[in-house]
Amino acid sequence: xxxxxxxxxxxxxxxxxxxxxxxxxxxxxxxxxxxxxxxxxxxxxxxxxxxxxxxxxxxxxxxxxxxxxxxxxxxxxxxxxxxxxxxxxxxxxxxxxx
Numbered sequence: 001x002x003x004x005x006x007x008x009x010x011x012x013x014x015x016x017x018x019x020x021x022x023x024x025x026x027x028x029x030x031x032x033x034x035x036x037x038x039x040x041x042x043x044x045x046x047x048x049x050x051x052x053x054x055x056x057x058x059x060x061x062x063x064x065x066x067x068x069x070x071x072x073x074x075x076x077x078x079x080x081x082x083x084x085x086x087x088x089x090x091x092x093x094x095x096x097x098x
Contacts, residue, residue, distance in 0.1 A: 001075045003062050011071065012062040021046040070097040 003012040022043040024036040031039030050056060064071070074093040078086045 001060070001073070004072045004074075005064075005068050006070045011064065012060065014060060016056075016058065018049040018056075020049045064098075068098060070095055 001012075001014050001016075002010060004010055022040060022045055024031065024039075024043050028036075028044060029042050030036060031042040036042060062071075072093060072095050074091065076091040077089045079089055080086045
């Protein structure tokens with residue numbers, strides 16, 4: 001999410017990551033034939049993601065300087081399929097005037 005004033009200056013920016021991990025911890029059982037990092041049944045599944053049709057709602061308070069006439073709010077839902085490669089699935093923007 002990004003908030004910009006009428007001059008295009010960024011006033012606020014926030015990224016929320018939804019992630020899923022499959023980790024092999026020392027307390028887990030050994031993987032099949034010793035392949036700890038490949039055997040999903042021997043891993044700890046940590047789900048910090050969004051399930052299909054699940055929603056999430058966040059509220060942010062953005063202090064504005066005196067004289068701010070309008071702000072442009074943009075929120076985007078991106079899928080990061082590799083470290084530096086993302087695809088925008090949904091983007092919404094709204095202009096608020098004061």
